[in-house]
Amino acid sequence: MNLISDIKEIKKKISGQILFDEKLSSYSWFNLGGPAKILFKPKNLNDLSFFLKEIKGLNNIKVLGAGSNTLIRDGGFNGTIIKFGKSFSHMSLFDENTIIAGASALDKNLSSFALENSLSGFEFLSCIPGTIGGGIRMNSGCYGEEISKILISVQAMDFNGKVRVIYSSDIKFSYRGCNLDDNLIFISATFRGQKDNKEKIKNKIENLINKKKKDQPSQIKTCGSTFKNPKNYKAWELIKNSGCDGMNFGDAYISEKHCNFFVNKGKARSQDLENLIHEVKNKVFNKTGVSLELELQIIGEK
Ligand SMILES: Cc1cc2nc3c(=O)[nH]c(=O)nc-3n(C[C@H](O)[C@H](O)[C@H](O)COP(=O)(O)OP(=O)(O)OC[C@H]3O[C@@H](n4cnc5c(N)ncnc54)[C@H](O)[C@@H]3O)c2cc1C
Numbered sequence: 001m002n003l004i005s006d007i008k009e010i011k012k013k014i015s016g017q018i019l020f021d022e023k024l025s026s027y028s029w030f031n032l033g034g035p036a037k038i039l040f041k042p043k044n045l046n047d048l049s050f051f052l053k054e055i056k057g058l059n060n061i062k063v064l065g066a067g068s069n070t071l072i073r074d075g076g077f078n079g080t081i082i083k084f085g086k087s088f089s090h091m092s093l094f095d096e097n098t099i100i101a102g103a104s105a106l107d108k109n110l111s112s113f114a115l116e117n118s119l120s121g122f123e124f125l126s127c128i129p130g131t132i133g134g135g136i137r138m139n140s141g142c143y144g145e146e147i148s149k150i151l152i153s154v155q156a157m158d159f160n161g162k163v164r165v166i167y168s169s170d171i172k173f174s175y176r177g178c179n180l181d182d183n184l185i186f187i188s189a190t191f192r193g194q195k196d197n198k199e200k201i202k203n204k205i206e207n208l209i210n211k212k213k214k215d216q217p218s219q220i221k222t223c224g225s226t227f228k229n230p231k232n233y234k235a236w237e238l239i240k241n242s243g244c245d246g247m248n249f250g251d252a253y254i255s256e257k258h259c260n261f262f263v264n265k266g267k268a269r270s271q272d273l274e275n276l277i278h279e280v281k282n283k284v285f286n287k288t289g290v291s292l293e294l295e296l297q298i299i300g301e302k
Helices: 003-013 045-054 107-116 123-127 132-138 198-215 235-241 270-288
Strands: 017-023 035-041 061-064 070-072 077-083 091-095 098-102 151-158 163-167 184-192 221-225 252-254 261-264 297-299
Touching (some): 003 017, 003 035, 070 270, 107 123, 107 198, 163 184
Antiparallel strands (some): 017 035, 091 098, 151 184, 252 261
């Protein structure tokens, strides 16, 4: 298969966008990353399934949500990046407790939609800058809540273009992860909340947002927590106590406000971030014996 010429043929038959060698830096919160060989922005499910069936066998495929948890390497991604646009960000009430949302709906928009419909359980999502798709893959959460607690089912397309419904009860969720196959592209999800007083839900959201603003930095180029909290420890504390605060590689720094948030202060390369990650991991291990595990997803070529 001559990939590029075949994809040029596919491009003529779909209504979404296919871009070649598109720089990915604007697709990640770090504002870093080389180009994607192919960047596919499907317009609808038909596009997505057609594309996947046509490129059958090629499985170097990765979906990007808001890119708020993904470091893309300087060498870019030597495969296909799928990025959903507005047509996958729908949200609607199915019955009085149930919401169906598209994979690219932002977490905070789902939280607002739940508030509008007096549904509680979604408040924490107002503090997470990702999409529903990324949230399910990462089992994202904060302040004692996680997305798995409100998820009923996820609708996903496999790399053969087939759609399946997977019930939450059949998924093994863990802290910042789940056992869903990497070859599943989440297209939408069904959530259930509890009817509650609107004012109470609104206050809860405001309190969580204020707490988050107090605890964590904002308005910076970061992907949030770099490492998972190991059992019985806080990653930021281990990093601080190992003497890593203030460390940097080039323009890749550790946030002054939160040691587990790494930041691109302007001209960092992805490699600088990776060097910083490596160095911090080593220092923490040497000092404490604890091996930190990445929460951040790293994709692409060096
Ligand atoms: C300032 C800041 C604060 C943060 N605070 C929190 C927090 O409190 N709690 C928390 O858990 N996280 C937090 N994060 C991390 C991040 O926002 C979450 O992990 C978020 O859920 C990632 O969603 P995303 O759409 O940006 O995913 P991406 O970074 O785009 O992708 C993450 C992973 O999900 C996969 N993925 C994305 N969409 C799909 C899809 N449709 N189908 C299949 N796989 C998909 C990607 O392939 C990748 O493996 C924070 C990040 C920032 C920048």
